[in-house]
Amino acid sequence: MDRVARVSNFENPLIDNRLRYFTYIPVNIAPEISLAAYFVVGAVLVWQIVHYRAQRWLYILPGTAFAEALGYAFRTACVYKTTFGMYVAMMLFLLVPPNALALANYKAVAKIIRSSPAARPRVFWLKPGFVNWFYFASDVFSICMQGAGGGMLTGTTTRDAGRAVVLVGLTVQLFFFACYLATSFYVWWRPEYTVHVSSRFKSHQQAKRRVMLSVTTTTVLLYIRSIYRIAEFGDGYGGKIYSSEWAFYVFDTIVIFLMFIVYIVLFIGHSFPREGKIASMQLSSAENQPVTSEAARI
Numbered sequence: 001m002d003r004v005a006r007v008s009n010f011e012n013p014l015i016d017n018r019l020r021y022f023t024y025i026p027v028n029i030a031p032e033i034s035l036a037a038y039f040v041v042g043a044v045l046v047w048q049i050v051h052y053r054a055q056r057w058l059y060i061l062p063g064t065a066f067a068e069a070l071g072y073a074f075r076t077a078c079v080y081k082t083t084f085g086m087y088v089a090m091m092l093f094l095l096v097p098p099n100a101l102a103l104a105n106y107k108a109v110a111k112i113i114r115s116s117p118a119a120r121p122r123v124f125w126l127k128p129g130f131v132n133w134f135y136f137a138s139d140v141f142s143i144c145m146q147g148a149g150g151g152m153l154t155g156t157t158t159r160d161a162g163r164a165v166v167l168v169g170l171t172v173q174l175f176f177f178a179c180y181l182a183t184s185f186y187v188w189w190r191p192e193y194t195v196h197v198s199s200r201f202k203s204h205q206q207a208k209r210r211v212m213l214s215v216t217t218t219t220v221l222l223y224i225r226s227i228y229r230i231a232e233f234g235d236g237y238g239g240k241i242y243s244s245e246w247a248f249y250v251f252d253t254i255v256i257f258l259m260f261i262v263y264i265v266l267f268i269g270h271s272f273p274r275e276g277k278i279a280s281m282q283l284s285s286a287e288n289q290p291v292t293s294e295a296a297r298i
Helices: 003-011 017-022 030-051 056-080 084-095 099-114 128-152 159-189 204-235 245-265 275-287 293-297
Strands: none
Touching: 017 056, 017 084, 030 056, 030 245, 056 084, 056 099, 056 245, 084 128, 099 128, 099 159, 099 204, 128 159, 159 204, 204 245
């Protein structure tokens, strides 16, 4: 089926809604497996955050996984009967939530910079305040653009405008990903930037390596996913990429799932404990200090 035929399907009232919106009949089983997989990784991340008493902003990670699972729940429903509402919900939950993972990565690097007073950055782009608002604002802007464009894609009269809006959001996001990666590698390379060292690590270097490897690897994976999405929307409705379901599962489903595997295996919550846990660790460390001869005489 060529592009012209696929576009005409959208306007044909007699055509199956699955062909109208997807331009193909979505496969069964794959969305159900994806739903279960994302729910499991979300549950594992919740357990890690609670068990290791990590800071609460890390709930961004399982929250995103559960949002992805919901997106695949809507996709599962669309396999059997596609409605306009279910398709829009599926598009929004599969397109927008992964961008929140970038927020978690931005937050991690910003906290490292803020907790390293010895670094004393001289350039504005390494100051904690700038890192916080600059990357946060860029990601919120990208999320809003992609969400608005994703909703517009479902209308016959707004599809072209929606595609342009999504492309702007994705392109802007790629630029900020590149800036963030440059910042991250600089922070990783400079020894004055340190992270909290839990009992699981032997040194600051080991703890820092784990955090930086996690955030940079997941950002690169998110970069790959964004390139795919740009190619998909650039190709347009009815294009070869949009109409290739295997490409969606390889460059979106699997790539995002690999990000969650990295977050679990290289869990960064050990280096971002809650304040109460830090205090208890410091107290325990003080109690375990050997008694000096001066103290013994007292």
